[in-house]
Amino acid sequence: MAHAAPASRRRTTSTRPSTDVLSPRAHRVASVAVPVGLGLIYGYWVAADRRAGGEITGWNLLLGFVSAVVFILLFVAIRAVSGQMRREMHAIMWAAFTGCAVGFLYSQTGHSVVRSSLMGLAFGAACFVVLFYRYYTHEDAEGRRTS
Template sequence: MAHTAPARTGPPTTHHPAVPAKLALPVLAGIVYGLWTSGIARHAGPITGWNVLLGVISALAFAAAAYGIHTIAPRLPRELGAAVWAAFAGISFGFIYSLSDAGVLKTVGLSLVITAGVLAVVFYRYHTTED
C-alpha cells in the first residue's frame, strides 16, 4: 500500500540562497581587512587592546560599507557605480597605507593611483556586461 505525502496548503516557502552568499564576501573581506589593519597598526610590537579594537572597528566598517555598496551599486548608473567602488577602494587602501607611517603625499598619491585603476576596471566591466 503506497502512502503519499499530504498536499501542501499555504504559500510556498521561499529560500533565498543569494542573501548568505551576498553577505559572505563582505564579511570575509572585512575580517581580512581588520586583521591587516590590526597587524599594521602594531608596528611589529606586542598585541594590545587598542590594536584589537582598531581591527574590529575597521572590519565592521569595511564589511558594512562593502555590503552597502554591493547592494546599491547595481541600481546606480554605470559611471556612478564605478566611481563609488573606486572611491571605496581608494579610501580603504589609503587608510591602511597611512597606518604604515608613510607620508601624506605618498599616501594620497598611491590612493589616487588605486582609485584610478579600480575606476577603469569597474567602468570597463560595467560597460562590457550591459544587459
Template sequence: MAQHAAPAPRRAASGFSLSSSAVWVPAVAGILYGFWAANIERFGRGVTGGNVALGFVTGIIVAALCFGIHQWSRQQAGRHLGLRAVTWGAFAGIAVGFLRSLGSDLVLWPIILGLIVLAATSAMVYYRYYTAADPV
C-alpha cells in the same frame, strides 16, 4: 503519447540570504581588512587593546560599506555606470590609502597611492559595467 513540460524558469529572490555572496564576501573582506589593519598598527610589538579595537572597527566599517555599495549598485543596474564605478574606486582608494597611512609617517604617499587605486579601480569597474550593460 505523453507530453513533457519544460521546467519553470527560476526567479531571482527579492531579498538576500545569509548564504549569498552579497553577504559573505563583505564579511570576509571586513575580517581580512580588520586583521590587516591591526597587524600593520602593531609594528611587530605585542597585541594591545587598541590594536584589537582598530581591527574590529575598521573591519566592521569595511564590511558595512562593501555591503551597502553592493546593494546600492544592484539597485542602479544599467544606470549611472560612471557614478557606480567611481564609488567603487573611491572605496578601494580610501581603503588602500588608509592601510598605507598606518604603515608610514608620510602623508603624501598614501594620498597618491589612494588616487592611483581610485583611478585604476574606477576604470576597471566602468569597463566591466559597460561591457555587461544591455545594448539600447
C-alpha cells in the same frame, strides 16, 4: 503545397544555458559571508600594519575590529546602492571605496598623509578604469545590464 511548421507552445527565455550553479540559498549565504570575510581580513591587516610586528595591545585589537565593522558596513551599503546606478557612478563608487580602503591601509604603515593619499588615488583610478570597462561591456545602449 508548402505549409509552415507548427510552432512550439513552450516559451524559452534564453537560448544560452544558465551558468549559475549555486542555489538561491548559497547566494543568500554568500551575500553575508563575503562582506564579513573581507571585512575581517581587512581589519586584521589594518591592525597588523599598525603594530608593525610589535606586541598586540587592546587599542590595536579595537582598531582592527572597528576597521572591520566600518569596511563591512560600507561594502554592504555600496553594493546595495550601486546596482541601480549608471555605469559611470557605479564604477566611481567602487573606485572611491577601493581607493579609500587602500589609502587608509597604507597610512597605517607610518607613511605620510600625502603619500597615502597618492597611493589611494592611484589604486582608485586603476579600479575605476577596470570597472568602467567591465560595466561598459556588459550593458546595452540604454544602460540596462545584459548579464
